[in-house]
Amino acid sequence: MNQQHEALDIGAELAARPALLRDACERAISYLGGVADRPVRPTREAVNDLLELGFPLPRRGLGATHVLHVLDEVGSPATVVSNGPRYFGFVTGGVLPAAQAANWLTAAWDQNAALAVMSPVAAKLNDVALRWIADLLGLPSGVPGGFVTGATMANATCLAAARDAVLTLHGWDAARDGLIGAPPITVVVGAEVHTTVRKALGIVGLGRDRAIVLPADEQGRIVPRDLPDLTGPAIVCLQAGNVNTGASDPFGPLIEWGRRHRAWVHIDGAFGLWAAASPATAGLVAGVEGAASWATDCHKWLNTTYDCGVALVFDPQTLRAAMEASASYLPGTGAENMGLTPQSSQRARGVEVWATLAALGRDGVAALVSRGCELARRFADGMRAIHTGAGGCEVLNDVVLNQVLVSFGDAPRTDAVIAAVQEDGTCWCGPTTWHGRRAMRVSISGWSTTEDDVDRSIAAVRACALAIQ
Ligand SMILES: Cc1ncc(COP(=O)(O)O)c(C=O)c1O
Numbered sequence: 315m316n317q318q319h320e321a322l323d324i325g326a327e328l329a330a331r332p333a334l335l336r337d338a339c340e341r342a343i344s345y346l347g348g349v350a351d352r353p354v355r356p357t358r359e360a361v362n363d364l365l366e367l368g369f370p371l372p373r374r375g376l377g378a379t380h381v382l383h384v385l386d387e388v389g390s391p392a393t394v395v396s397n398g399p400r401y402f403g404f405v406t407g408g409v410l411p412a413a414q415a416a417n418w419l420t421a422a423w424d425q426n427a428a429l430a431v432m433s434p435v436a437a438k439l440n441d442v443a444l445r446w447i448a449d450l451l452g453l454p455s456g457v458p459g460g461f462v463t464g465a466t467m468a469n470a471t472c473l474a475a476a477r478d479a480v481l482t483l484h485g486w487d488a489a490r491d492g493l494i495g496a497p498p499i500t501v502v503v504g505a506e507v508h509t510t511v512r513k514a515l516g517i518v519g520l521g522r523d524r525a526i527v528l529p530a531d532e533q534g535r536i537v538p539r540d541l542p543d544l545t546g547p548a549i550v551c552l553q554a555g556n557v558n559t560g561a562s563d564p565f566g567p568l569i570e571w572g573r574r575h576r577a578w579v580h581i582d583g584a585f586g587l588w589a590a591a592s593p594a595t596a597g598l599v600a601g602v603e604g605a606a607s608w609a610t611d612c613h614k615w616l617n618t619t620y621d622c623g624v625a626l627v628f629d630p631q632t633l634r635a636a637m638e639a640s641a642s643y644l645p646g647t648g649a650e651n652m653g654l655t656p657q658s659s660q661r662a663r664g665v666e667v668w669a670t671l672a673a674l675g676r677d678g679v680a681a682l683v684s685r686g687c688e689l690a691r692r693f694a695d696g697m698r699a700i701h702t703g704a705g706g707c708e709v710l711n712d713v714v715l716n717q718v719l720v721s722f723g724d725a726p727r728t729d730a731v732i733a734a735v736q737e738d739g740t741c742w743c744g745p746t747t748w749h750g751r752r753a754m755r756v757s758i759s760g761w762s763t764t765e766d767d768v769d770r771s772i773a774a775v776r777a778c779a780l781a782i783q
Pocket residue numbers: 404405463464465466467508510511554555556557582583584585611623
């Protein structure tokens with residue numbers, strides 16, 4: 315046996331595997347046990363210590379047991395506790411135990427979910443999970459789609475199908491001939507479109523910045539008045555859940571207008587579409603079922619593991635035509651994940667989603683959504699009750715979902731309060747600018763946040779706001 319072969323000893327790897335995985339499991343459980351009590355942001359020392367991991371690739375491997383030890387000792391302290399109960403940054407869910415456990419088992423299965431022949435269980439659970447999601451989100455039953463990395467890719471997937479479909483309507487085969495020489499496509503977005511829709515438009519060749527922009531109101535909703543006439547191929551991008559305010563576009567009149575002009579209506583609902591899952595908020599997204607495609611995420615409000623986006627397209631033919639892949643060694647991919655998403659090889663995301671939905675049930679998902687909204691209102695009330703001598707504390711948005719925007723006066727003071735909140739470590743909130751005003755963004759998306767966590771966070775923010783005059 316040459317030296318290289320000695321360096322990968324199959325027998326030794328197999329013999330060490332059970333103890334290694336038990337060690338990983340124990341370390342993970344111990345990490346999770348500490349997330350509620352740790353400062354939400356890592357210390358500077360912990361982040362500096364990451365330098366230790368940047369050593370030159372060793373000639374002789376360090377061995378999996380040692381590597382796991384180093385990863386835990388150096389890596390764990392340098393994590394942001396985004397799956398803890400007081401992380402309110404971006405739109406970030408924690409991971410539910412059911413999702414976590416299914417993820418671990420699925421990692422052991424190591425399935426490639428591209429084709430049913432590669433993983434019957436992944437194919438089956440993908441189908442079931444997508445059906446359940448469409449049902450929960452009030453979308454047409456059995457609407458086809460696939461799991462992708464996140465809402466960014468889901469937007470790109472849907473917009474690729476949209477692009478091809480509206481060009482086909484006008485006699486152009488974009489999947490075959492591309493866009494050069496194609497009839498121009500009119501793209502319409504709202505003034506508060508999420509940046510990833512623009513990115514997705516760029517990826518699919520429609521340009522980040524050539525869309526017609528419809529005005530939005532003070533909550534970020536498109537104003538459904540004086541809508542332009544659309545001629546030729548057209549795509550309209552709407553939004554469920556503005557990333558700052560949580561507000562959704564008025565779907566009824568906008569979808570009716572889009573359809574009247576034979577436009578493809580797409581909805582970006584990364585987290586906002588989940589409003590449909592709770593009777594308390596379903597009215598906010600009434601009418602979504604009339605669109606032609608939808609992008610959403612499971613790793614945000616549903617609290618699955620990353621990365622888990624969902625692209626759904628009403629007409630299976632258009633999605634298949636855009637995503638098709640064929641080769642002599644492949645089975646027909648028409649009904650396969652590989653033929654319904656941009657990816658070929660892909661992890662079995664549907665398994666975790668199936669496990670999460672099955673564990674929560676319809677009522678559990680509704681509770682997740684309505685609790686996030688209730689806690690957001692509680693947070694907002696707590697902010698309104700802070701009285702400082704220096705510019706006060708103002709909630710800038712109507713708190714209709716799980717998002718809260720808080721101003722602490724002018725921009726420098728607001729930024730200073732946010733920096734102090736992050737440094738304090740009780741909770742984590744990030745900055746944003748809304749209609750010219752600097753604000754702290756609070757997004758309550760994690761499953762484990764309680765009223766007590768919100769109250770502790772309010773107290774911490776209050777102390778920071780009072781300390782900065
Ligand atoms: C409205 C909206 N669309 C798209 C995205 C992008 O999602 P992802 O990070 O999963 O790609 C986000 C992320 O916050 C969002 O809020």
